[in-house]
Amino acid sequence: QSALTQPVSVSGSPGQSITISCTGTSVDLSNYGYVSWYQQHPGKVPKLIIYDVTTRPSGVSNRFSGSKSGNTASLTISGLQAEDEADYYCSSYTSNSHLVFGGGTKLTVL
Amino acid sequence: QVQLAQSGAEVKKPGASVKVSCKASGYSFTTYYIHWVRQAPGQGLEWMGRINPSGGDTRYAQKFQGGITMTRDTSTSTVYLDLSSLRSDDTAVYYCARDIGGGGGYFDYWGQGTLVSVSS
Numbered sequence: 400q401s402a403l404t405q406p407v408s409v410s411g412s413p414g415q416s417i418t419i420s421c422t423g424t425s426v427d428l429s430n431y432g433y434v435s436w437y438q439q440h441p442g443k444v445p446k447l448i449i450y451d452v453t454t455r456p457s458g459v460s461n462r463f464s465g466s467k468s469g470n471t472a473s474l475t476i477s478g479l480q481a482e483d484e485a486d487y488y489c490s491s492y493t494s495n496s497h498l499v500f501g502g503g504t505k506l507t508v509l
Numbered sequence: 510q511v512q513l514a515q516s517g518a519e520v521k522k523p524g525a526s527v528k529v530s531c532k533a534s535g536y537s538f539t540t541y542y543i544h545w546v547r548q549a550p551g552q553g554l555e556w557m558g559r560i561n562p563s564g565g566d567t568r569y570a571q572k573f574q575g576g577i578t579m580t581r582d583t584s585t586s587t588v589y590l591d592l593s594s595l596r597s598d599d600t601a602v603y604y605c606a607r608d609i610g611g612g613g614g615y616f617d618y619w620g621q622g623t624l625v626s627v628s629s
Contacts, residue, residue: 433613503553
C-alpha cells in the first residue's frame with residue numbers, strides 16, 4: 400500500500416489561507432469516506448483535527464476545514480496563525496480494511 | 510479522562526524482540542479498536558495495524574506481516590505490540606491510538622509514544 404501523496408511543504412503569512420492536498424487512488428481515498436487529518440507539532444503527539452472528510456472534533460478551531468473531490472482530499476486553514484506551524488498528515492481507509500497515511504506536509508507561517 | 514499509557518523506552522540489539530504495552534483507562538476498553546502507528550526519526554507516520562479489544566482480531570499492514578503481533582488483555586485493559594527480529598530501521602517512536610471510527614482510523618486519543626532504539 401503506497402502512502403497518500405502530500406506536498407512536502409507549504410507556507411503562508413499570518414491571516415492568509417492555505418490548502419494542503421492529499422492524493423490517493425481508487426483503493427483508498429477515492430472510494431472511501433474515511434479521511435482524516437492530523438496536526439503534529441515538533442516532539443508532540445499527533446492531534447486529530449478533521450475526520451469523516453469534513454468533521455471537526457470538539458475543541459478544534461473552525462479555521463480548519465476539510466473537503467474531498469475524486470481521489471484528492473484537502474485541508475484548508477484560514478486566518479493562519481503562528482501556532483498553526485506544524486506537520487500535517489492525511490489518512491485514509493483502504494479497500495483491504497487497512498489504513499494509509501500521507502507522507503506529511505510541513506506548514507511554515509512566514 | 511481517557512488515557513493511553515505506554516511503556517517506557519527500549520534499547521535493543523539487531524535480531525532481538527521487544528514488547529510495547531498500551532494501557533487504556535477512562536473508557537470501556539472493548540468499545541474501540543486500538544491501532545499502532547510508528548514514526549522513525551524525522552520521518553512521517555506509518556500505520557502498522559490494529560486490534561479489536563473485544564474479539565482480539567487483528568489486521569496488520571502487509572509490510573509488517575510476520576514481524577509483529579498485537580494482543581490484548583481485557584482484565585487489565587492493555588494492548589501489546591510485539592516486534593520481532595528487530596533491525597536498525599525499526600528505530601522509531603511507536604504510538605498506540607484509539608479509533609473512534611470503527612476501524613476507519615479516526616484517532617482521537619494517542620499514547621505518549623515509546624521510543625524503541627535498535628543498535629549494535
